[in-house]
Amino acid sequence: MDRRLIELAKRPDVLVGHSILEEAVLAGPGSYVLLSQPEPLAQVPRTVVDRAAAVVMVTSLDEAVLEGTASEVPEVERVVGIGGGMTMDNAKYVAWKRELPLVLAPSIISVDASVTNTVAIRRNGTVEYDGFVVAEPIIADLDLISAAPERLNRAGVGDLLSIQTGRHDWALGAKTGTIAFDDEIDIAAASVLEALYGIADEVAAVTDRALEHIIRAYVAVNALLLDAGHSGPEEGSEHYFGYATEAHTGRSFVHGELIGLGTVLMSGLQANDQARAAAFLDRCHVEWRPEQLDVDAGTLHAILGGLPDFVRHASLPHSIIDETTFDPATIDAMLASLPAPTT
Numbered sequence: 599m600d601r602r603l604i605e606l607a608k609r610p611d612v613l614v615g616h617s618i619l620e621e622a623v624l625a626g627p628g629s630y631v632l633l634s635q636p637e638p639l640a641q642v643p644r645t646v647v648d649r650a651a652a653v654v655m656v657t658s659l660d661e662a663v664l665e666g667t668a669s670e671v672p673e674v675e676r677v678v679g680i681g682g683g684m685t686m687d688n689a690k691y692v693a694w695k696r697e698l699p700l701v702l703a704p705s706i707i708s709v710d711a712s713v714t715n716t717v718a719i720r721r722n723g724t725v726e727y728d729g730f731v732v733a734e735p736i737i738a739d740l741d742l743i744s745a746a747p748e749r750l751n752r753a754g755v756g757d758l759l760s761i762q763t764g765r766h767d768w769a770l771g772a773k774t775g776t777i778a779f780d781d782e783i784d785i786a787a788a789s790v791l792e793a794l795y796g797i798a799d800e801v802a803a804v805t806d807r808a809l810e811h812i813i814r815a816y817v818a819v820n821a822l823l824l825d826a827g828h829s830g831p832e833e834g835s836e837h838y839f840g841y842a843t844e845a846h847t848g849r850s851f852v853h854g855e856l857i858g859l860g861t862v863l864m865s866g867l868q869a870n871d872q873a874r875a876a877a878f879l880d881r882c883h884v885e886w887r888p889e890q891l892d893v894d895a896g897t898l899h900a901i902l903g904g905l906p907d908f909v910r911h912a913s914l915p916h917s918i919i920d921e922t923t924f925d926p927a928t929i930d931a932m933l934a935s936l937p938a939p940t941t
Contacts, residue, residue, distance in 0.1 A: 603732060607715045608821040611735035614810050619703055619739040620646055626701060628675025633689045638681040638705035641745045656681070656688040659720040664688060668695040676701060683853060686711035687718045694729040703737040706746040707809060708753035709853040710816040712736055723845050724912055738813050740806050748804045749852070752884050754812040755801055756854025756861070758819065760836045761791040762875055763864045767834030767917035776916050777830055783822050787831040790815055798881040835867070835917040836860030839901070842908040843893070846901045851891060858886030866935045867918045876937040887939070895933060902929045
């Protein structure tokens with residue numbers, strides 16, 4: 599891959615401020631297709647919508663749908679995505695396939711899709727990542743983001759808290775010789791995690807500082823993953839649990855909330871500061887608990903019992919899942935060990 603593109607991906611142009619969306623989009627050259635969804639589109643300045651050569655409402659990450667969108671958009675000079683994670687990945691897919699410049703403006707920060715470079719694609723019921731594209735720029739309009747439900751923005755910490763379990767799984771994989779470990783990257787990831795623990799109250803209040811912190815932390819982590827050449831510092835068993843849960847239930851969840859539950863569950867298996875992770879999510883007012891996600895004990899038993907087969911079938915990297923026997927007694931103990939809500 600072009601080294602210049604990698605370096606650009608590690609240091610993207612991130613614009614943060616209030617009411618900056620209109621100027622930032624319209625300042626770009628040439629015609630554009632706008633991808634969005636109804637809720638965020640309602641918050642977009644009318645001129646941004648009116649000047650688009652076409653407006654596409656995204657509905658899915660299924661590969662066939664993504665391919666159809668990429669083939670059907672008109673000839674334009676840019677792709678602009680304004681919305682949540684699904685919109686970000688649809689826009690990235692179109693830009694990648696059509697080899698067009700990309701502009702992304704997240705309307706929520708419950709997931710890091712606006713700053714990552716690969717595209718989430720649902721193939722045969724499983725999320726896979728493909729392609730490589732860099733947004734120029736990423737527009738973090740705080741007015742647009744703040745218009746989203748507070749719950750969605752608080753959930754953004756889930757895709758960062760996963761560093762806690764991801765690092766542990768990365769180290770386990772390194773011991774098996776299946777993945778290279780880098781001490782400097784690991785230390786840098788730990789620093790991002792520790793800084794995250796320090797802003798819980800601001801996340802709960804959904805302050806501008808918290809929103810910007812989450813966005814810039816996403817950027818920092820993405821750079822670390824590019825340096826590592828894999829997602830080990832941030833993605834491990836907690837994400838595998840999330841993928842398995844969506845596959846088993848056929849439901850889409852708020853990503854950061856589901857990953858929060860996965861992080862607490864897997865940190866318990868890892869004997870890795872589970873109580874701190876749970877207390878942090880509670881303090882941030884993130885809705886991560888099974889009852890909040892409408893996942894009952896029977897469903898959790900089925901998901902956890904099937905995890906080893908799921909990760910093997912998906913060829914996911916080594917993690918604590920590969921070192922655990924998910925028999926009924928173990929699963930009962932995992933669920934019983936979930937810390938009680940902090941008061």
